Amino acid sequence: MSTPPFLKLPSCVRATRVAGLAALWGEPVGAVRGTAVLVPGFTGSKEDFIALLEPLAEAGFRTVAVDQRGQYESGGPEDPAAYAVPALGADVRAVTAELGVLGVTGPLHLLGHSFGGQVVREAVLAAPEELPWASLTLMSTGAGAIDPAEAARTGMLLEALDSMDLESIWQVMRQLDGERVPPLDPEIAEFLHRRWLANRPQGLRAAAAHLVSAPDRVDELAAVRLPKLVLSGERDYAWPVEEQSRMAERLGAARLVVPGAGHSPNAERPAETAAALAAFWSA
Numbered sequence: 696m697s698t699p700p701f702l703k704l705p706s707c708v709r710a711t712r713v714a715g716l717a718a719l720w721g722e723p724v725g726a727v728r729g730t731a732v733l734v735p736g737f738t739g740s741k742e743d744f745i746a747l748l749e750p751l752a753e754a755g756f757r758t759v760a761v762d763q764r765g766q767y768e769s770g771g772p773e774d775p776a777a778y779a780v781p782a783l784g785a786d787v788r789a790v791t792a793e794l795g796v797l798g799v800t801g802p803l804h805l806l807g808h809s810f811g812g813q814v815v816r817e818a819v820l821a822a823p824e825e826l827p828w829a830s831l832t833l834m835s836t837g838a839g840a841i842d843p844a845e846a847a848r849t850g851m852l853l854e855a856l857d858s859m860d861l862e863s864i865w866q867v868m869r870q871l872d873g874e875r876v877p878p879l880d881p882e883i884a885e886f887l888h889r890r891w892l893a894n895r896p897q898g899l900r901a902a903a904a905h906l907v908s909a910p911d912r913v914d915e916l917a918a919v920r921l922p923k924l925v926l927s928g929e930r931d932y933a934w935p936v937e938e939q940s941r942m943a944e945r946l947g948a949a950r951l952v953v954p955g956a957g958h959s960p961n962a963e964r965p966a967e968t969a970a971a972l973a974a975f976w977s978a
Contacts, residue, residue: 697743697959705749714789717768721748721758728755729802736809737902740767746965754973765898767890778901784817802829812836823919830922837934838942839911846907913945923948928956
């Protein structure tokens with residue numbers, strides 16, 4: 696899971712709700728060059744983008760990072776069907792529409808991280824002839840299902856969700872991680888635990904099931920006339936970096952690898968990632 700490097704909101708950021716979803720809203724001090732909707736991945740939340748918000752604001756970009764339905768502070772219904780990828784894609788479109796109601800104008804950019812990348816892809820493909828966005832960024836995501844090794848781990852989680860509560864699963868995950876995970880600041884460790892417990896199990900189950908069997912829809916997306924960027928770190932456990940590069944070629948997309956980053960460039964190399972995004976959105 697993505698681990699934010701800090702939790703204190705920068706002065707340019709406020710917590711709010713947009714289209715019923717919990718959000719972090721970053722506002723530039725000066726002229727606004729554009730607005731970006733940021734969608735997190737599996738087991739993530741809006742806080743995964745917290746380190747990007749101030750540098751993007753300094754570059755002139757308003758940001759709206761959301762929890763997806765069922766994640767952390769957004770909540771969600773009991774019905775498992777409510778967490779299918781088409782429903783989550785519809786949420787992205789609802790957030791975008793509400794920004795218009797709130798008076799947000801100018802270029803609107805869309806970014807999805809990891810599982811969120813496949814959600815924003817769904818939002819675009821749901822109505823490719825009605826695109827309110829000026830660009831699409833797929834960050835650390837792939838064409839279809841996740842890497843087999845990660846799929847096996849996710850399959851174990853799916854089985855656990857059928858028989859264990861979230862606290863028990865958390866304790867098992869911590870034991871399995873062992874020494875592979877470096878010690879965390881106590882505040883960050885407490886947040887990760889609290890966020891995990893706040894997730895709706897139905898949402899976790901639906902996302903995990905999608906990730907291990909996601910269809911390849913790259914050819915459909917390539918046909919959509921929208922500037923695209925595929926951004927990743929130098930290594931990625933979910934989708935191999937080489938696979939992401941091949942996806943960029945198939946999409947006719949710009950391609951960027953953030954040096955020193957893994958699966959979460961937004962949290963691991965935020966300054967470099969923000970600079971790359973600002974450059975793409977300004978092109």
